[in-house]
Amino acid sequence: MARAVGARSQFAAAFETTYGTAPVSGYLKLPFVSTRLSSEQGLIESDLLGLGRDPTDPIRDVINADGDVVVPVDLRNFGHWLKLLLGTPTSTGSAGAYTHTFASGGWTLPSLSAEIGTPEVPSFPMVSGVKANTLAIQMQRSGAASATIGCIAQGETSAxxxxxxxxxxxxxxxxxxxxxxxxxxxxxLGNVTGASLTYSNNLDRVETIRNDGKIDGADPGMATLTGSLDVRFADTTLLDAAIAGTAMELEFSYTISATKKLVLTAHKVFLPKPRRSISGPGGIQASFAWQAAKGASRMLTAVLSNDVASYA
Structure with a gap:
């Protein structure tokens, strides 16, 4: 009997026309590092008395479908995750050099269906009504770039x-x-030893009463954009801005070439004044837990430059 292994698992996804309805075609094979996107249904223990010491059967609770998907930050596939998080981008360019601009603050966000298959069993559950709630990216000196996408879904169908x-x-x-x-x-910005960025749609589950235990949808709430900057204490540039409450623009980018890059811009960032501590003879560091707000038109812009013509 074959046993499932992660190396043979498959993640196929397609954007939905109708929320919660899996498309019949148009699926994309998306690479991933790990996933916990699935559904679960708990049990509620019996509260009945008068039938002896042994309990009667438990009853099934509602269905919760959600989980994180850790994906590579890459040149082409990551655009689909940005679309799920922020909505369809504005795309320009030609001849293999295209620029896709994603903007925060949209009222309507797309959903997709994701089939997470393990062919050895075989098992091909389809998770439908998937919306992206959060995006978290960690920057450091070495390693491969990855992002964690926190998802909320409607339900799962086994196959x-x-x-x-x-x-x-x-x-x-x-x-x-x-x-x-x-x-x-x-x-x-110099002397940065580590950084993080977390965007959240703050999706609100629409938990209506229905006989299949699923939600009716997930509506976007007030978006948030936060992160951190870990810096070696070499000057007071950031400290002065924190003390004065001065807003700044922070740009986080990955660049292969002029036509192959990803740029995430937080347009209006505020820094708190951090506590400074000296714990030994080594270098002194400070950590700033920043918060972003809406700039002239939006809070966050993501620009992906690649050879993909459209993400519509």
């Missing part, structure tokens, strides 16, 4: 054969941490 057909697969071109850069107000 023993694939419904995704033969998914379209893009050439993988993954960004690496050594290709990262951070700018403050358009100027390279």
């Amino acid at each position: 023993t054969s694939t419904a995704a057909g033969t998914p379209t697969e893009a050439v993988l071109d993954r960004f690496n941490q050594f290709q990262a850069a951070i700018k403050k107000d358009g100027v390279a």
Whole structure:
């Protein structure tokens, strides 16, 4: 009997026309590092008395479908995750050099269906009504670039054969941490040893009463954008801005070339004044837990430059 292994698992996804209804075609084969996206249904223990010491049967609780998907930050596939998180981008360009601009603050966000298959069993559950709630990216000096996408879904349907057909697969071109850069107000920010960025749609589950235990949807709430900057204490540039309450623009990027890059811009960032501590003879560091707000038109802009013509 074959046993499922992660190396043979498959993640196929397609954007939905109708929320919660899996498309019959148009699936994409998306690379992933790990996933916990699935549904669960708990049990409620019996509260009945008068029938002896042994309890009667438990009853089934509602269905909760959600989980994180850790994906590579790459040149082509990551655009689909940005679309799920922020909505359809504005795309320009030609001849293999395209620029896709994603913006925060949209009222309507798309959903997709994801089939997470393990062919050895075989098992091909389809998770439908998937919306992206959060995006978290960690920047550091070395390693491969990855992002964690927190998802909320409507439900899951079990199957023993694939419904995704033969998914379209893009050439993988993954960004690496050594290709990262951070700018403050358009100027390279020095002495940064680590950084993080977390965006949240703060999705609100619509938990209506229905006989299948599923939710009716997940509506976007007030978005938030937060993160951290860990810096060696070499000057007071960030400290002065924190004390004065001065807003700044922070740009986080991964660059392969002029036509192959990802730029995430937090347009209006505020820094708190951090506590400074000296714990030994080594270098002194400070950590700033920043918060972003809406700038002139939006809070966050993500610009992906690649050879994909459209993410519509």
